[in-house]
Amino acid sequence: MNPTIKDVAQKANVSIATVSRVLNNLGGYSDKTRQKVNQSIKELGYQPNAIARGLINKRTQTIGVLFPDVSSSFSSALLQGIDEFAHDRNYSVVVCNTDKKGSRTLKYLQLLREKQVDGIIFSSEVLKKEYYEVLESMGIPVVLVSSKTDFAKVPYVKVDDYQAVYDAISYLIAKGHRNIAMISGTEGDPNAGTPRIAGYRKALEDHGISFDNGNIVYGDFSFSSGCTAMEELLLRTTGATAVFAASDEMAIGALSVAAKHGLNVPEDFSIMGYDDLQLAQMVNPPLTTVRQPLHDIGMIASGKLITMIETEEDVSSMTVPHSIVERQTVRSLPSR
Known part of the structure; x- marks a missing residue:
């Protein structure tokens, strides 16, 4: 027993009340x-029951x-930051895989x-009205990661996807490229799809390059x-x-196909990614990419959520700086 x-x-x-106070750091x-x-x-090997402790505090x-998608390198990098901060504050983390189409979110x-x-913490998913209503009925705070919403009092932590892609395309143009294709994320995705395409189009426009939908x-x-x-x-x-490519994993897929077709990167074709996953440093050649500090984003989101839990006060959203990491998959074209 x-x-x-x-x-x-x-x-x-000692009394049971004293043990309870020790367990809850009161x-x-x-x-x-x-x-x-x-x-x-x-x-004794006693294991406190979280639900029972919850009745007290x-x-x-x-x-x-x-x-x-919990299996993605993107999710893994975020989770490391989330869990690190939570662990330091004596919180445990329950991870749920909602499926890319959100089919399991309500469940x-x-x-x-x-x-x-x-x-x-919601990551990379639109906070639909039906989800928000469930959260409201639960009476608990929520923080979005790589997503944003119009619902009041729901903060987010993310990079500026529009500006990040604008800077990436401007970087390629500065390297002499004028015919630049894009592998976008899910069509119509308001989080990491539409804003990144808008940044791509605006960068071309501002540099006097016409947009070609076939690209x-x-x-x-x-x-x-x-x-x-x-x-x-x-x-x-x-x-x-x-x-x-709007993610490093897609960029690495593009690298693989280029090699299969006998194309040398970057001599024959330049490829640039987005995220700066650990994989970006491991592929050959190492991938030039846009860095969003995923570990830091996870820690910030975890910190904001725990602040909301413990103070019951609102916190502000945060746009985290991005940067371009130059490696070996983009070459400069000779001036024309």
Whole structure:
């Protein structure tokens, strides 16, 4: 039979209330008492029940995180930051895979309700009205990552996708490229799709380059979709000298297809990505990309959520700076 809080109190020769205060860091006891209680917990192998503790402090010290694809390197980098900050503040993290189309989102929101999580981080997904209504009924805070919403009191942490892609295309133009293709994310995606295409188009326009719709193909941010999109671009024979991909995984897919067709990167074709995943440094040649500091974004989002949980006060949204990381997949074209 598992030891109870009553067993710990008896062994430490203190009251159950004192054990509870030690477990919840509430103070009101001596350091000697704290050591006695902790020693008794260790010797008995007592495991506090999060739900029972929540009845005392009205919290379970648990947050939920929803990703459309938990297997992606993008999600992994974010999760490391989220979990690192949460762990340092004695919170646990429950991770849910909602599917790229969000088909499981409502199911997981119900699960997180049953788990009595203290707050939720939404990553890379639109906060639909039906989701928001569930969160409102749960009465817990939510923070968006790589997404934003018009709902009041829902903060976000993200880079400026429009400006980041504008800067990436301007970088390629400065390298002498004027016929630049783009492998976009999901068509119509308001988070990382539409704003990035808008940045692409505006950069071309501001540099006097006409937009060609035939230079855009769509993927879903995955490696396999990058392969498919690159194959389609090569079939179109648009004469593009460079391709910008809206994720590193799609850019690496494009690299793979280029190699399959005997194209040398960057001698025959330049490729640029977006994210600066660890994979970007590992491929050959190493990928030139737009860096969004995913680990830092995860930590910031986790920090904002826990602040909202513990203070019950609103926090502000944050746009995190991006940068261009030059490696070896983009070459300068000779001046014409």
